[in-house]
Amino acid sequence: xxxxxxxAGLGADSSLFAQKLExxxxxxLIIRMSRDAYLAASFLDDRILAPGTEGVWIxxxxxxxxxxxxxxxxxxxxxxxxxxxxTLASRLLDETGCVQPLREPLTLRQLADFHDALGRPDSLxxxxxxxxxxxxxxxxxxxxxxxxxAVILKATSSAARLGPxxxxxxxxxxxxxxxxxxxxxxxxLLAGAxxxxxxxxxxxxxxxxxxxxxxxxxxxLHALSLGQLAAMTWLTxxxxxxxxxxxxxxxxxxxxxxxxxxxxxGEMAGVAAHFxxxxxxxxxxxxxxxxxxxxxxxxxxxAYSPALRAQILAAARAAQSGEIRAGLAWLEALGARHQAVxxxxx
Numbered sequence: 001x002x003x004x005x006x007x008a009g010l011g012a013d014s015s016l017f018a019q020k021l022e023x024x025x026x027x028x029l030i031i032r033m034s035r036d037a038y039l040a041a042s043f044l045d046d047r048i049l050a051p052g053t054e055g056v057w058i059x060x061x062x063x064x065x066x067x068x069x070x071x072x073x074x075x076x077x078x079x080x081x082x083x084x085x086x087t088l089a090s091r092l093l094d095e096t097g098c099v100q101p102l103r104e105p106l107t108l109r110q111l112a113d114f115h116d117a118l119g120r121p122d123s124l125x126x127x128x129x130x131x132x133x134x135x136x137x138x139x140x141x142x143x144x145x146x147x148x149x150a151v152i153l154k155a156t157s158s159a160a161r162l163g164p165x166x167x168x169x170x171x172x173x174x175x176x177x178x179x180x181x182x183x184x185x186x187x188x189l190l191a192g193a194x195x196x197x198x199x200x201x202x203x204x205x206x207x208x209x210x211x212x213x214x215x216x217x218x219x220x221l222h223a224l225s226l227g228q229l230a231a232m233t234w235l236t237x238x239x240x241x242x243x244x245x246x247x248x249x250x251x252x253x254x255x256x257x258x259x260x261x262x263x264x265x266g267e268m269a270g271v272a273a274h275f276x277x278x279x280x281x282x283x284x285x286x287x288x289x290x291x292x293x294x295x296x297x298x299x300x301x302x303a304y305s306p307a308l309r310a311q312i313l314a315a316a317r318a319a320q321s322g323e324i325r326a327g328l329a330w331l332e333a334l335g336a337r338h339q340a341v342x343x344x345x346x
Contacts, residue, residue, distance in 0.1 A: 006056050011070035014143040021110050023124050028063050031055040038101060039094060042087055042298040045106040064136045073144035075151050076275045077175040081237035082157035083188050084178040085257040087297035090154045092268050092287060096279035100144040102153040107137055112162040134169050149277045160240050164247035176253045176271055177241050182234050186327045189230040191316035199229040206236045213239040214338055227323030228330045238344045261306040
C-alpha cells in the first residue's frame with residue numbers, strides 16, 4: 001500500500017504553505033500552517049520553523065503542475081517604507097474576518113533578489129524562468145480560506161521594489177503603501193536603541209538601490225552619520241514608491257501612518273473599500289477599541305499604543321535632534337542636485 005501524499009490538495013489548501021525556494025535545485029519547501037499560525041505570524045520566514053514543523057521539499061515544476069486550474073481568491077498587497085504601521089494595518093484587516101493574511105513571506109524577498117539579478121551574467125534565472133517562478137508563487141498566494149474575500153500579502157519593506165512586477169503579473173491586484181513624511185520617519189528610525197544595527201546593516205542594499213534611482217552614488221556609505229543613514233532609508237523607499245505609483249496608477253492607494261493613527265476607522269474603511277472587502281457592520285467604528293491598537297503589532301505580547309509612540313518620538317526628537325537635522329539637511333542638499341529628489345521632497 002502506497003504512503004499517503006503529504007501534499008495532496010496543494011492546489012486549493014492554503015494550509016500547505018510554500019515557505020522557501022531553493023533555486024539551485026529548483027525546489028520549494030512546503031510546510032503545514034494552521035489558521036492560528038497564519039494569524040499569529042508577523043514574519044513568514046525562518047522564524048516560523050520549529051523542531052516539530054512538518055515540511056516537504058518538492059520540485060517547483062511539480063508545484064506548478066499541481067496548481068493548474070486551481071481556484072483563486074483575489075490577491076492584494078500592502079507595501080510600506082518600514083516602521084510605518086504595515087503590520088498594524090494587516091492585523092486590523094484580520095479583524096474583518098474576511099481576509100487571509102500573508103505577512104512578509106520569505107519567498108517574496110527571494111523573488112525580489114532574483115529579479116535584481118536578471119540580465120546580469122551571475123543571474124541564476126533567465127527572464128522566462130523568473131516569470132514562471134513568479135506566476136507559480138502568485139498562484140500559491142491566491143489560495144485563501146473558503147470564507148475570505150481576499151488574500152492580503154504584506155511585503156517586507158525592501159520588497160516594494162518588486163511591486164511593479166507583482167502588479168504586472170497579477171493585473172487584478174490592488175495595493176496600498178504606508179509611509180511617513182521625512183521628519184517623523186527619521187525620528188521613528190532614530191528612536192530605537194538598536195536603530196544603528198538596521199541602518200548600518202541594511203545600508204549597502206539601500207545605497208545600491210538609491211544609486212540606481214539617482215544614476216550616481218549620493219556619497220560614501222561609511223561617511224554617513226546615523227541621521228543621514230535614516231534619511232537615505234526614507235529617500236530610497238520614497239523613490240521606490242514613486243516608481244510603483246507610476247506603474248500602478250489608481251490601483252495603488254497611499255496611506256500616511258500618522259493619519260491612520262489619528263483616524264483608524266476612516267483610514268481603514270478606505271483601505272477595505274480599496275481592496276473590495278465586505279467587512280461586518282461596525283468593524284471600522286470599533287477599531288479604536290481593537291487590541292491591535294494597544295499592543296505592539298509585531299509582538300502582541302507587549303503593550304503599545306499611539307500615546308506611547310508619541311512619547312517615544314518626543315524623546316527621540318530631544319535626544320537625536322542633531323542627527324535629525326543632519327538627515328534633513330542631507331535630503332535638502334540632494335534635492336538641490338536631483339530633480340527626482342526635489343519632486344518627492346516637494
